[in-house]
Amino acid sequence: MRAAVTGGGPGGLYAAALLARRGHRVTLWERNDPADTFGFGVVLSDETLGGIESADPEVYEALSAEFVRWDDIDIVHRGRLLTSGGHGFAALGRRRLLEVLHQRCAALGVDLRPRSTAPAPAALAGAYDLVVAADGVHSNTREALAEHFRPRLTPGRCRYIWLAADFAFDAFRFEIAETEHGVMQLHGYPYAADASTVIVEMREEVWRAAGFDLCDETESAARCAKIFSEALRGRGLTGNRSAWTAFRTVTNERWSHGNITLLGDAAHTAHFSIGSGTKLAVEDALALADAVTAAPDDVPAALAAYEEARRPAVASTQRAAAASMRWFENLAGYVGQPARQFAFNLLTRSRRVTHDNLRLRDARFTRSVERDFGCPDGDTPPMFTPYRLRGLTLRNRVVVSPMDMYSATDGMPGDFHLVHLGARALGGAGLVMTEMVCVSAEGRITPGCAGLYTDDQAAAWTRVADFVHTAAPGTALGVQLGHSGRKGSTRLMWEGIDEPLPEGNWPVVAASPLPYRPGANQIPHALTEPELGRIRTQFTTAATRAARCGFDLLELHCAHGYLLSGFLSPLTNHRTDAYGGSLEGRLRFPLEVFDAVREVWPDDRPMTVRISATDWAEGGTTEEDAVAIAAAFAEHGADAIDVSTGQVVPDETPEYGRSYQTPYADRIRNTLGVPVIAVGAISSWDDVNSLLLAGRADLCALARPHLYDPHWTLHAAADQDYRGPGAPWPAPYRAGSRKPPTGRG
DSSP states (O other), rough: OEEEEESSHHHHHHHHHHHHTTTTTHHHHSSSTTTTTTSEEEEHHHHHHHHHHHHHHHHHHHHHHOOOOEEEEEEEEETTTEOOOOOOEEEEEEEHHHHHHHHHHHHHOOOEEETOOOOOOOHHHHHHSSEEEEOOTOOOOHHHHHHOEEEEEEEEEEEEEEEEEEOOOEEEEEEEEEEEEEEEEEEEEETTTTTEEEEEEEHHHHHHHTTGGGGHHHHHHHHHHTTTTTTTTTOBBBSSOOEEEEEEEEEEEEEETTTEOOGGGHHHHHOOGGHHHHHHHHHHHHHHHHHHHTTTOOHHHHHHHHHHHHHHHHHHHHHHHHHHHHHHGGGGTTTTOOHHHHHHHHTTTSSSSSSHHHHOHHHHHHHHHHHHHHHHTTTTGGGGGGGEEOOOSSSSSSEEOOOOOOBBBBTTHHHHHHHHHHHHHHTTTTTEEEEEEEGGGGGGGSSOOOBBBBHHHHHHHHHHHHHHHHSTOOOOOEEEOOOOGGSSSSSOOOHTTTOBBSOOOOOEEEEESOOSSSSOOOOOOOOOHHHHHHHHHHHHHHHHHHHHTOOOOEEEEOOTHHHHHHHOOTTOOOOSSSTSSSSHHHHHHHHHHHHHHHHHTTTTTTEEEEESSSSSSSTTOOHHHHHHHHHHHHHHHOEEEEEEEOSSTOOOOOSSTTTTTTTHHHHHHHHHOOOOESSSSSSSHHHHHHHHHHHEEEHHEEEEEHHHTTTTHHHHHHHTTTOSSTTOOOOOGGGOOOOHHHHHH
């Protein structure tokens, strides 16, 4: 096969070497001189090195002789140095990496064409069997064929610059400088016995306030060296055509077109704070060579297989990189944390390093963070530490999230609700929440939604509360009150979520006459001021009943596009009166309802509020809006904010992934200092421990895990060998408190 490679970075050179090693004729174009390179050091993981060793032992041996290895991460927080070990890094100079790959390509007969511009993609596609575009983040190939690859480039909020120091750090070093202009950070690591990479990063507004936008390379290096003089031991910094850059996350809807494929930064980028750019490019090259070898006579099929093999790993890395990038973008919100918690937060920022994982790497460091957190007896996992909200002390930090069951009749909870909620209470969670309990018949989502608008319903809920408190003493039971708004009068979820009823529909109401889905759902009636007063009374009446039922906590549902959420979002509230317009106006009715409910709810019992911190749609609620909304409810007396996202408009585009909603809870907690409940694809006890210990949440709400396993909390305790008061087994179940033995493998 005749193969063309554009771009002489590590990914392009390694792809060329692997293809040539497998017998293909390869030509590579690189517009720069082989001695030219950007950046300084490159970090590779053991996993990547293992792939290189398997695919090309000669390259592996040449690289291994060059590597600098270390295990520690140093974090300097307000003058205090904290070290965590057991991490394992390997790095070498980027220039040396390129030299090794150039030599290997030459030895394998690759036609190397430095200082030359590659022909246009169409010309290459006609002249070669395979075209590999490894031409970087500014890929000409990708731009020329943008209609096929459909790229998306998303800029970050920080500026950064690559520099170098003429000595080797002892560890991977993170240092924070709190300057008069704002927070700045240094990322540094050794790549040779006498050299280190130094990246200085800060928010765009800090960069401008400090005047770096007016500095050339030399002045930038000198000023950065002065700011971080202690970390640099008083030595200087040098550049290499270094410029302040805003990181851009690159994704592509497709990676190939005909016989042309993208590789490395041309296809995808991952923020440098998790050190994955070169790693991803090298792993792309390995996968591409394997795919071509498996289907040498069908290039499009080979490229499809290459993309299928790589996309999941790349997507996972990009999610981790995005979480890390956002963490550093919001660094100013974390610097006030206690030193060890700050260090733990930094180490676990991408969610790839977790509490349990860090205990394996550095048990001593992790135990010190746990002690600072307040874990009882030194061996108690963070999730089993008590937490107090107003007059209620929860025995652990696990919440059974509100989940609509659609199993009531005329709003009446029945045996299903008793068994469903009772089972979760027996399962060990500190707080068990009801589904959204509707404050009126017309405020139901579906005919199967439960209510609290009659005395008979209140009696049925009292039966549930009595069972929970008697059979699972120490478990708190919370009620979530809400009104469906424009999302009401629809079918049961499994019959067609958000679909109108085939018959028997009731009128729906909202802030504005905007149907949830035009042409499918009803146009709601825009509520008048007198009608708002009546709905406010419905909430207070339901809250009064809830108090008599014996609920320990009340949550006001202001999320997911239901009535109160519909007032908060600019996408669903187009009012021109006092209840619309600015965020202050959009908050008015939800705050009136909150105040009215708080007035009738017992003073010693806590109230929380669930919000959608983003609509996942252009023009909707922003992160800044979410912080302001949370601040308003906290000022009015909310004891915690339950931070969810989305479900406000049907054309939302959520960024799904593990714990994908928790950054919004994190932002609110560390900006305002108010307690938060994190929710959203938190699936493991390790996630819960990590979020709590890092200070990103005070409580963690889990939904689907509790559907899969009603005893999720007790099983989490058993898995961690915990037998303390934070997760007591009910007396009838104690015989099952140890995991049953399995068959021999």
